[in-house]
Amino acid sequence: MSEENKQGKLPERKVLPIIALVFGAIALALSWMPIINNIAAVFAVVGVILGLISLVVNRKHKKVLTWVGLVISIASFAIVLIAQNSFSKSIDNATSEVAKDSSADEESESSSSTKDAISGKTFKVGDTVTYKGVEFKVNSFNFKPDDPDTTILKDGNQFAIANVTITNKSDKSVSYNSFDFQLDNNGNTTDMMETDIDNNNELDSGDLKPGATVSGDLIGQANPADKLKLDYKGNMFDDEEAFTIDLN
Numbered sequence: 001m002s003e004e005n006k007q008g009k010l011p012e013r014k015v016l017p018i019i020a021l022v023f024g025a026i027a028l029a030l031s032w033m034p035i036i037n038n039i040a041a042v043f044a045v046v047g048v049i050l051g052l053i054s055l056v057v058n059r060k061h062k063k064v065l066t067w068v069g070l071v072i073s074i075a076s077f078a079i080v081l082i083a084q085n086s087f088s089k090s091i092d093n094a095t096s097e098v099a100k101d102s103s104a105d106e107e108s109e110s111s112s113s114t115k116d117a118i119s120g121k122t123f124k125v126g127d128t129v130t131y132k133g134v135e136f137k138v139n140s141f142n143f144k145p146d147d148p149d150t151t152i153l154k155d156g157n158q159f160a161i162a163n164v165t166i167t168n169k170s171d172k173s174v175s176y177n178s179f180d181f182q183l184d185n186n187g188n189t190t191d192m193m194e195t196d197i198d199n200n201n202e203l204d205s206g207d208l209k210p211g212a213t214v215s216g217d218l219i220g221q222a223n224p225a226d227k228l229k230l231d232y233k234g235n236m237f238d239d240e241e242a243f244t245i246d247l248n
Helices: 003-007 016-028 037-057 064-118
Strands: 128-131 134-144 160-169 172-179 181-185 186-192 204-206 215-221 227-230 242-247
Touching: 016 037, 037 064, 128 186, 128 242, 134 227, 160 181, 160 204, 181 215, 186 215, 204 215
Parallel strands: none
Antiparallel strands: 128 134, 134 160, 160 215, 172 204, 181 186, 181 227, 227 242
């Protein structure tokens, strides 16, 4: 009896295991490369099939190369799946970022076009000004003398009262604040935050849901002989006017 038969195992038939090992090795080398690893997946499947056939052929023989080729082929296929999943997520994230940037650019362009549409135009009391999907209208403007018993205004000044209406025509909530408006007196801008004890209709601050409207008075002080404008900045921290309305 031969030495192999005494040990109970015959020498491994190596043709199929070696071919399986070659296919598995090629698949492993290509498995990390995006797109190309589609070919690696095919090589890995072929390696697995050859490895399984080799197991059958070598059922009474040693299977060292068979197992090596089979394990490498299976590992290569798993790496292909992991790499493709990671690559797919990267593409999705990149696409999402591009979409966000595009949306931001469109919003910026829309904002710029809105500014361009009203830039340089002179609006007056009664005009409706649309800015970023929100309508602004100065319904009326008038002066009111100071109360002689509680004088709080500078000499010669009176209360300058602009009644405004803000309507949210956009599809999202917007904030409003009386600090967003300033009284422009020949280039001297001041907040319209004077207190008229007889007035209970002052514009405060808050949020407008889509379609909602709010009206109220903006109260400043000025000499009735002065030429006045109402500046809207869009945000009380902005330095540049969004639009201007002649008041008198």
